[in-house]
Amino acid sequence: MDSRVVEKLKILADAAKYDVSCSSSGGKRKNENKGLGNSEGMGICHSYTEDGRCVSLLKILLTNHCIFDCAYCVTRKSNDVQRAAFTVQEVVDLTINFYRRNYIEGLFLSSGIFKNADYTMERLVRVAKQLRQEHKFNGYIHLKTIPGASEELIKEAGLYADRLSVNIELPSEASLQQLAPEKNYKEVLEPMGSIRQQLAQAKEEKKLFKSAPAFAPAGQSTQLIVGASAENDHQILQLSSQLYKDYSLKRVYYSGYVPVSSDSRLPIITEPPIIRENRIYQADWLMRFYGFDAKEIVDELHPHLDLDIDPKLGWALRNRHVFPVELNTADYEMILRVPGIGVKSAQKIVSARRFAPLNFEHLRQMGVVLKRAKYFVTCQTKSLQRQDFDSLAIRRKILFGEGSVRSALLTQQLDLFRQVG
Known part of the structure; x- marks a missing residue:
């Protein structure tokens, strides 16, 4: 492998580790016409790091250059980090070569934002399209949708990706304005609504025509950062409950805030709140599979989950x-x-x-x-x-x-x- 590509891989794989929303469950893309790989049946088998993060997919950023300066993000434009960017062809070649060596079963591709949302999203879509059409790759593909990207690009992305996700990041508009003032909830929720609409439409078309093209068959997900802002567990779980209800999300992922940069707007902590993150995941499980309402688990009188015992x-x-x-x-x-x-x-x-x-x-x-x-x-x-x-x-x-x-x-x-x- 070219040494220049290896160096890029080190930088952009490391930068991608902070995004935990990379599950591949739900994909059922069949291998047809002697293509490469598949995501049929139980989906992808994952490996996990000690803190529970998935490492089984080729999980990389297209680039860690970014025009935004979000306080909590390692790729923020004011952060003094080594920058790199893959070409579309380099990501395609890495995916195919790693799959052939049995290193991976699929691709999780996100990106910093360079120039603008559409410019970045168009390149993410090109990667997936080239893998599907030129290499007949039937393995799992998860694309991170760039907030602010056009509806046309999101629709195209869903034709090639098994799952799409739009990270909402912070649990309130107020916190987003404080820590990521260049972003807003509208630019996150609009693509979520568009994806939900396309998923429903594809489902109806499939009932009428078996040959109708699939759209993001593994659905959509998002991520919330826990501990970077002041919201309590009650606020976080209320938001998650609303997102499940309004946008038909497959998963809301929770990522304990990792102190990656110095900023007076951020809390002073020495390590991520892993126990709190775990308790929120348990509460989320109760809402999705055990019939609990968010207000039964936490409420205004008991806004914090007990860290010593599970929420059930x-x-x-x-x-x-x-x-x-x-x-x-x-x-x-x-x-x-x-x-x-x-x-x-x-x-x-x-x-x-x-x-x-x-x-x-x-x-x-x-x-x-x-x-x-x-x-x-x-x-x-x-x-x-x-x-x-x-x-x-x-x-x-x-x-x-x-x-x-x-x-x-x-x-x-x-x-x-x-x-x-």
């Missing part, structure tokens, strides 16, 4: 009045809300109890995490655990083990004796 357990401890749940009779939706019971386990419970009453051994065999669930369920009116523990006691027992409550009670008694003395 947090909700259960705040709503002890709905427990215990009798698993032989409860609705599926209520079973899903029991800590320690996941979607697959809940489905097994509902299916199995039609044939015989369930007991706790059955639950253990189904994969239920009884260490958590036992405080919230009964089987045939029987319980594995006393149900009169208060929420604080259950929290301590789950976090610190069975002996924690006794130790806590002794501590409280000693404190009381000291106050009396």
Whole structure:
């Protein structure tokens, strides 16, 4: 490989690592006419770094030159970093060569903005078009849509890409104006709306004509940066809920803010808020697969997720009045809300109890995490655990083990004796 291209790859692959919205789930592009690769079936198999970021796709920027000066971004124009830019042909050649060597299964391509949005977007589209049409590449392609790009370019991008994404970045217009004053929500939400419309139209056309061209079959996604601005978890999850509802997003990705540049507008931190990021992902999962509303997980009175326990357990401890749940009779939706019971386990419970009453051994065999669930369920009116523990006691027992409550009670008694003395 040309040494100049290798140097570009080092720079532009490193710059791309801050964008976490690179899942390939949902792609079903078939390999036809003896083309190269495919994204059929379960999609792409990913590798992950220690902090959970995907590294399995060829994940690069077309360029890290940028006309914008977003405070949180490593490629901001005022940042003193080494700059580079690929040509369209160089990205195409890298993708094909890496695929042939079995290094990758697809391409995730984003870019800084040079000249203007359309100039940059047109080159991203050319990469995908050339891979599909000239090289018959049927592997997964994810293109990052450039905010402000024309609707025509977005439509064309969807014909060649499996997934499109437009990063909203910050959880409010006010924060965007403070940290990225050259951007605005309108330029992000308009392409999201256009993609949603094109997805719906393509779906209807497919019903009428099987040969109708697919449009971004893996849907669209976006990314929110957590911790670069002052919004709390309640605001972040309310926004995510609205985006899922209004724009039919496949995923909202959350990226803990990484301090990559010095700016007085940014918080002073030494490492990304990984635990908070993880809790927000868990809350997002509850909204998408467990039937929770955002306001049930966090609200104005409880605007922050508990970093010590997962949000499902947090909700259960705040709503002890709905427990215990009798698993032989409860609705599926209520079973899903029991800590320690996941979607697959809940489905097994509902299916199995039609044939015989369930007991706790059955639950253990189904994969239920009884260490958590036992405080919230009964089987045939029987319980594995006393149900009169208060929420604080259950929290301590789950976090610190069975002996924690006794130790806590002794501590409280000693404190009381000291106050009396």
